[in-house]
Amino acid sequence: MKELPISQLMSTDVEMISPDTCLRKVVAYMHDKRHSCAVIGEQGRPTGIVTERDLVKMLDCMMSDSSMPEHQVHEIMAREPHAIHVDQSLFDALVITRAERIRHLPVVDDDEKLVGLLTRTDLANAHFHVIEKQREIIEQAIESRTGELREANERLHALSMEDGLLGIGNRRTMEVDLEHTHAVMKRYQHSYTVVLIDIDHFKLYNDHYGHLQGDQCLRLVSQNLEKTIRQSDRLYRYGGEEFLLLLPDTEEAGARILAKRLVEALFKAGIEHCKSPHSVVTISAGIASCSAQTCHSVSWQDAVERADKSLYQAKTCGRNQVA
Numbered sequence: 001m002k003e004l005p006i007s008q009l010m011s012t013d014v015e016m017i018s019p020d021t022c023l024r025k026v027v028a029y030m031h032d033k034r035h036s037c038a039v040i041g042e043q044g045r046p047t048g049i050v051t052e053r054d055l056v057k058m059l060d061c062m063m064s065d066s067s068m069p070e071h072q073v074h075e076i077m078a079r080e081p082h083a084i085h086v087d088q089s090l091f092d093a094l095v096i097t098r099a100e101r102i103r104h105l106p107v108v109d110d111d112e113k114l115v116g117l118l119t120r121t122d123l124a125n126a127h128f129h130v131i132e133k134q135r136e137i138i139e140q141a142i143e144s145r146t147g148e149l150r151e152a153n154e155r156l157h158a159l160s161m162e163d164g165l166l167g168i169g170n171r172r173t174m175e176v177d178l179e180h181t182h183a184v185m186k187r188y189q190h191s192y193t194v195v196l197i198d199i200d201h202f203k204l205y206n207d208h209y210g211h212l213q214g215d216q217c218l219r220l221v222s223q224n225l226e227k228t229i230r231q232s233d234r235l236y237r238y239g240g241e242e243f244l245l246l247l248p249d250t251e252e253a254g255a256r257i258l259a260k261r262l263v264e265a266l267f268k269a270g271i272e273h274c275k276s277p278h279s280v281v282t283i284s285a286g287i288a289s290c291s292a293q294t295c296h297s298v299s300w301q302d303a304v305e306r307a308d309k310s311l312y313q314a315k316t317c318g319r320n321q322v323a
Contacts, residue, residue, distance in 0.1 A: 006088050009126050010107045010116030016041045019048065019074035023058070026050055026073050034231050036119065036131040037104045040077045044105040044113040048077030055220055083108045086115055090126050093118055128161055135160065163237040165215060166222040174236035174244055182290065182300040191291040193255035194300075196307040197225070197262070200242040200282045200319040204275035217281060220271055227267045229258065244304070252289040259285045259322040267320060281321035286311030 016040050017026060026038050030050075040048035054076045083106045084093055093105060107116040121188035157210065163170045169177070181192050199205075199221055206214040218241065225235055225243060238244040245262075247255050263283055271281035288306035295303060 005086075006084060006090075006093060006107055007086050007116075009090060009122045010086070010118045011091070011122060012116050014039060014114070014117040015049075016044060016046070016114055017073065018042065019072065019077070021073045023071050023073055023076070030055075032069060035117075037117075038073075039081070039106050039117060040073055040116055044083055044111075046108065046114050048074060048079050048114075049081040049104060049106065050077045051104060054078060054192065056296060057161060062151065068106060081106055084111070084118060085109070090123070090130075093123060097123065132160065132162065151234045166237055168222055168226070168243075169234065169236040171239060172235065174238070174246070177234055177236075177246060178300040178304070181246060182295075182303075184248075185290055186292060186296055189292040190249055191251055191289060193247040193250045193252060193287060193289040195247065195255060195259050195262075195305045196238065196286045196288075196304065196311045197243040197245060197259075197283050198285075198311055198315070199241040200278075200284055200315075201273065201276045205273055205281065208275050217271065220269070221266060221281065223265050224269050225262055228262050233258075244307075250289075251291075252287060255287050256291060256322060259287055263320060263322060278320055284311060284314040284319045285322045286314055287322065 004164060013033065014035070015029070017029065017040050019040050019042065021040075030036070030038055030052075037049055037051040039046050050073055058071070058076050081104075082096060082100050082102055084096060086107050086109055096105060097103065103120045105116055105118040107118055109115050160170060161173045162168065178194075184190055185192055189245060199217070202214070202217075205217060209217070222235070222237075222243070225245070229235060229245065232248060232250075234246040236244045236246070245259075247258065250258075263285060265284050267278070269280075273279065273281045276282065286307045287310055288303045290300070290303045310323040314321050317323065
């Protein structure tokens, strides 16, 4: 199997921070970007890296000395960070991170200029990508074989974490995530919200445009949803033309704002649907929130059921809306 290049794995949403930057601004950057580190350097070349571990050490010092003066970022960064070239492979990255026991690898070009950042999360995603590729190879072999190989393919499908058509989480992965999120809610008094989303008049779309175009419509809707949601939110294919959006640490009011944004964003995308009263593809959404006070004695399935009833209400009230 051809090895994956680093360029397909790295995070590109990374900025170079000057060594003289105020530490407070670095922390704010990491918080806003949801990064676990910040790459420090000058003239595009990484010279250090600040990680969560560095901040914990600094916090320990600050807690023991309240009169501690303002620090510049170069005072706490990990110097001479281990970097990897953009043309190296997944195998190279795994060897480096394991040998050096690090979680972040700045990615550089031939001039040693920063072009991206490779994290442990990226490596985990690559691992699942490799599994999916292996599954595809076995599927091709199964076309000419029967029996035991077919059973192996079924087991591989059961282990798949993504929907094959849309590339988002599948139903099995969704159930595991909901189970975990519901347990966290009960244990730590957190809240979460489930948003069930359905494409309006999708059967009419399929009947008129054909199933191939229907698949493309599903992809476009999925991509539009992913563009609009937050990084902490998780999108799954619930089944057919339905999606489930899991919003951790989110109350109903916040979920309603986001769900309305999703509905409006897809309407503005203007995907043609001549059989719809709106002339474009639209969605309806139903919301159900869970907190330790309201859902401690029920299961996540109850939350999904309530979201489904809300979705039905949105449908009966005219579609292209949130209930």
